[in-house]
Amino acid sequence: MTTSPSPDHIPDPEAAPENAAAVVLDDVRYPLDQLSDAARGNIASIKFCDEAIQQRRNELAVADTARMAYASALKREMGKGDTNDSADAPG
Structure with a gap:
């Protein structure tokens, strides 16, 4: 601070x-x-904000990990399409 x-x-x-x-x-x-009580109240508010920020960081880490897993699964799934008939390919 x-x-x-x-x-x-x-x-x-x-x-x-x-x-x-x-x-x-x-x-x-x-x-x-x-x-003072006001100063202690401000400290409590700062602690609350710090905890909320940490919670959001934790949630972001979980979402980021899940996103990487979904992207990896998509790549594997897209790789399976290489052996399929070209009529199934987009475009």
């Missing part, structure tokens, strides 16, 4: 231990327990 919060609302990144839940924006660590 490249969003830069206004300087007067930046939580002190040193206020929480390193193992506390946090979000990093522009190389600055912000502990989640110091974020």
Whole structure:
């Protein structure tokens, strides 16, 4: 993310231990327990979008694999036509 919060609302990144839940924006660590409800809501929305994007990528991978299989099956089927009578060929 490249969003830069206004300087007067930046939580002190040193206020929480390193193992506390946090979000990093522009190389600055912000502990989640110091974020506003609006900021947490935006984080939840970003996570939702990331999950939706990943789901679409997974669906695309499945569709792409299926398409390759159908194209391969079509090539095999078209190859069978080479031995048939030329009257069956299109054109």
